[in-house]
Amino acid sequence: xxxxxxxxxxxxxxxxxxxxxxxxxxxxxxxxxxxxxxxxxxxxxxxxxxxxxxxxxxxxxxxxxxxxxxxxxxxxxxxxxxxxxxxx
Numbered sequence: 001x002x003x004x005x006x007x008x009x010x011x012x013x014x015x016x017x018x019x020x021x022x023x024x025x026x027x028x029x030x031x032x033x034x035x036x037x038x039x040x041x042x043x044x045x046x047x048x049x050x051x052x053x054x055x056x057x058x059x060x061x062x063x064x065x066x067x068x069x070x071x072x073x074x075x076x077x078x079x080x081x082x083x084x085x086x087x088x
Contacts, residue, residue, distance in 0.1 A: 005058050009067055010037030017071035025079065035078060036071050043070025 011029070014036025018025065025031070043066035047053050056063045 006037055006040070007033065009040055009058065009063070010034065012036070013040055013064065013067040013071045014075075016068055017075045020068075020072060021075055021079075023079065025075075025082070027078075031078075035074050036067070039069075039071025039074040040067035041070065042074055043067045046070060046073075 011033045014032035014034075017035065017039065018032060027035075040063075044063075046069070047062070047066040053062060
């Protein structure tokens with residue numbers, strides 16, 4: 001997948017992660033895209049480590065599911081870190 005594919009995947013998956021975990025997050029479209037891209041990489045790493053399968057092609061369902069799982073994990077971590085900083 002090329003750079004443009006990762007950006008599109010990150011934008012869509014980051015937005016899906018925010019739909020699944022609604023809440024007020026400090027960050028706009030750029031933060032959502034970065035969470036999606038890094039979450040996709042995290043999902044691919046976890047998929048390869050746990051199940052022996054990584055990210056596939058752009059239109060592969062496995063790619064989207066692993067990217068969404070990674071993005072949800074990363075969004076949860078992001079919320080914990082930003083709330084901790086805002087609270088202190």
